[in-house]
Amino acid sequence: MKFDTPAGTTPIDRLAVVGRAHPRVEGKLKTTGLARYAAERHDVAPGATYGYILGAAIGKGRIERIDTAAAQAAPGVRAIVTHENSGPIGTGEFYVQRVLAGPMVDHYHQAVAVVVADTFEQARAAASLINISYARGNGRFDLAVQKPSTPIAPKEAFGGPTAVSVGAFATAFAGAPVQVDETYTVPDHAHAMMEPHATIARWDGDQLTCWTSIQAMNWGCRDLGLIIGTPKEKIRLHSAFIGGGFGGKGTTQSDLALAALAARVSGRPVKLVLQRALMFNNTIHRPKTIQRVRLGAAKDGRLLAVGHDSWSGNLPGGRTEPSTLPTRLMYAGENRLLRRYLAQLDLAEGNAMRAPGEAPGMMALEVAMDELAEKLGMDPVALRITNDTQVDPEKPERRFSTRPFVQCLKEGADRFGWDARAAKPASRREGKWLIGMGMASAIRGAPISKAGARVRLDKNGHVTVETDMTDIGTGSYTIVAQTAAEMMGVPLEHVTAKLGDSTFPETPGSGGQAGAASVTAGVYAACAKLRDLIAQRMGFNTTDVTFANGMVQSAGRSVALADVTKDGDLVAEDSMEYGDLKDRFAQQTVGAHFAEVAVDAYTGAVRVRRMLAVCGAGRILNPTTARSQVIGGMTMGIGAALMEEMAVDTRFGFFVNHDLAGYEVPVHADVPHLEAHFIDEVDPTMSPLKAKGVGELGLTGVAPAIANAVYNATGVRVRSYPLTLDKHLANLPAVA
Known part of the structure; x- marks a missing residue:
């Protein structure tokens, strides 16, 4: 299937299964130890x-x-x-x-x-x-x-x-x-x-x-x-x-x-x-x-x-x-x-x-924007709204496909209570704690590439999807099954997703925030082909056939899916290929991160108290798995901001702290309640599902939001990550 014009109305827009908060279909295997890893x-x-x-x-x-x-x-x-x-x-x-x-x-x-x-x-x-x-x-x-x-x-x-x-x-x-x-x-x-x-x-x-x-x-x-x-x-x-x-x-x-x-x-x-x-x-x-x-x-x-x-x-x-x-x-x-x-x-x-690129790049750019806002005497959110763009700054003739950036900023500020932030650093205290709020923008590319799938409808009306897509804990099994269920008009439990076999139809795999959008489009293409085969077998007009509630309907006729395959299984394989939409439009995900921290005025220790991510990432295929990805990225951002650093022995050339005892990552005590909010949007230039990736957007901007919050709490600007206490301890405000 070729996708070279923005999508109109598609079977996915029914949203009977896609877009719903389903738990992971493989969750029981993982929680009971039955999911066997390599x-x-x-x-x-x-x-x-x-x-x-x-x-x-x-x-x-x-x-x-x-x-x-x-x-x-x-x-x-x-x-x-x-x-x-x-x-x-x-x-x-x-x-x-x-x-x-x-x-x-x-x-x-x-x-x-x-x-x-x-x-x-x-x-x-x-x-x-x-x-x-x-x-x-x-x-x-x-x-x-x-x-x-x-x-x-x-x-x-x-x-x-x-x-x-x-x-x-x-x-x-x-x-x-x-x-x-x-x-x-x-x-x-x-x-x-x-x-x-x-x-x-x-x-x-x-x-x-x-x-x-x-x-x-x-x-x-x-x-x-x-x-x-x-x-x-x-x-x-x-x-x-x-x-x-x-x-x-x-x-x-x-x-x-x-x-x-x-x-x-x-x-x-x-x-x-x-x-x-x-x-x-x-x-x-x-x-x-x-x-x-x-x-x-x-x-x-x-x-x-x-x-x-x-x-x-x-x-x-x-x-x-x-x-x-x-x-x-x-x-x-x-x-x-x-x-x-x-x-x-x-x-x-x-x-x-x-x-890669966005995560460390924003760790610098977004602190610089905070410093600029201070010099201007301007609210950091207002500064970013002032500099929003709906076109590629390098190629003004190339518009963003969708960019609800200002909406992310405004809804985030409202939800987080940003107006309670003290504009003057180091001016809010709660006992021994210095309290600060910070924010940062988020952006991550929305790549999508050719992906394929094979779909089988058996004599029981059960649908099996095969694709070489992998699941790295992100929910791939679930969104693949949801896409097939939506397209074929069957309940989610009537779909089996099989992933991670190189003999299955090829996808770009899990990475670069491209996996979800790409593989679901490939499943869409294969299911569309299977729908046509079913319609042809039943003598239906392929242009007005509908699939819902386990039935195939057209022109007043209705047939159960299980009856379609009584003479043998039907199998379809196809892939989604793309035209020049990615060149005609800047396809990106955007968002905003907000953080509140407390810094011990005596020791300089930093505690993150609450965080909010507001994400604009096209249609959200599954709010549960999407939230899981975003709060996972936020947790990783806490690590990047406050503790993660591979220390190099520059004499002998190696990373000294090469284990999980010496290389510190966030643990439960470091992570407060994290809130993720998704802007209601679709991007018809991406695929018939109108979705983008979201897993890496959840990371970009988190660390600088925390860094800016630490500055707001202490008045001490640290420009070298991670923000360990030794870097600001000597310059903390005097304790009354």
Whole structure:
């Protein structure tokens, strides 16, 4: 099916199932422990062996010698894979880091060996017996030291242009009556998902089957094939349940590639689970950014000049963190200069983490906007309303498809009680607590891409949907089933959704806030084709047929769906493909975040008291699962604001706090009641469902809203995340 004109009325608009707050269809499996994740599929490979990765002990250098004799002789050992016996190993298209070191070591904890043994304990014990001699090299580990002075010129596919210049920024900024020119630092962040990276790999001749935790089936097959030298067609991946990904499981990581290699070398199925301490330096992460934001405004608050420079680092061939991305579309302003700089660093690869670009970019831009509002003596909400735009600031002829940004701001301010905010910082106290309120805007792209599905109607009138879409805890099973139920006119319990199998019709998978909109459109296309087959079988006119309450109706005739298939099942497969609507319109999600904090006047400790997110994200397919995604993003934003930081040892080149004891994430005591509110809107330029993604919008803007609230409480501006107490303690107001 081709979607190249904005949608009119569609079967989805009936909203009998879609748009309703249904609980997750797989929820019972997860809450009772019956949902088996990758490492728990004990049935798929009887007699499986266990793999254990030994990570490099240096941050940069060369392996001079690997002595595996003692490990080979250890009990239960079946094989040891190193660069000396692995055969050629390539790299995938999306991640650039090599999964196996040798002879060069590119970064700390890069795998140098994989031990395969009969038990996990035997594999771990044998790994400790491997003796490796290294020649340590001089590495580049400090972004501030390596910070380049020249922006990178080429256009990247990931994050758009690396340099944007519109109008005359330098002149406009110099002449602006009110100016902000500040630098903000966002540290390296870890995905820190609950479920570790895990794979069970089994070879049957030249056919490889893997049960793994991965977000995009098609990317996984492609990249695994490129890494291990196996045709994509010979690879099948299963990923039915994923315990969190956030972009860290986007495509093939070391667990998948090395389990496949180890199974090939050992001749036995291999289960490989990354130990927690290896996940931080062995896999990808959100890289540190240093961002300079320059805003020039007229005295009425109108932005005259918008400048945003961002520095990040990566391995050779790696991408920038596209932190200037949200600044391109967030506010009006005719004079603009946005540049990204890339340093070469010898740390683990920096790559996609929930809302890449927007999340760290807004952490700088939205604090700068707060600083500008203060200089103007203007309310922060009013400043943002003043600078709303309904057209792309870089291409004024290109309008936003929908942009209820001002509505988000006004409804958020009203719901949160923003008018009670004290304009003067550090002027509200409750006993020992300094109380502050802050807000920030939110924006995240609304990508959508080709996605397919296969739909079957059986003799009982039951509908089964198959698509390679994955569920990373976001509710994919539920919205896929809801879409099919709406299209086929059956109750939700009469639909079974099957996901996470690379042999199913292809989708972009879960990532980039594209999954929900894309896969449901693919299900729509397949169901539309099935509806036509049903109408043709029953002799109905396909243009006026309706599906409702388990019946097919047309021209006064009515037939039960179960009767349609009494002579055999009906199966339809199709995909949704797109025209140029995404080029004709700026398709984005927008929102606003509000936060209230309390800061201990004696210790400087910060406590978040309440938060509100107001989101404009097209039609909300399921308010329950959408809210879950948004409050999950808000929780992650609390972590980014107040505690999350991977500390780099710049002498030896590694993230020191590489476990969940040292890398702090929010726990229950850190998270207050979180409220998510959705603007009632549809976007007909997206798909027949008129929906967008929402999961990453829930994160962008959260951290700066908290940072601005902390400033409002204390009067101390901190421009280096996270806002730990040591950064403002010395300058807190005197305690009476």
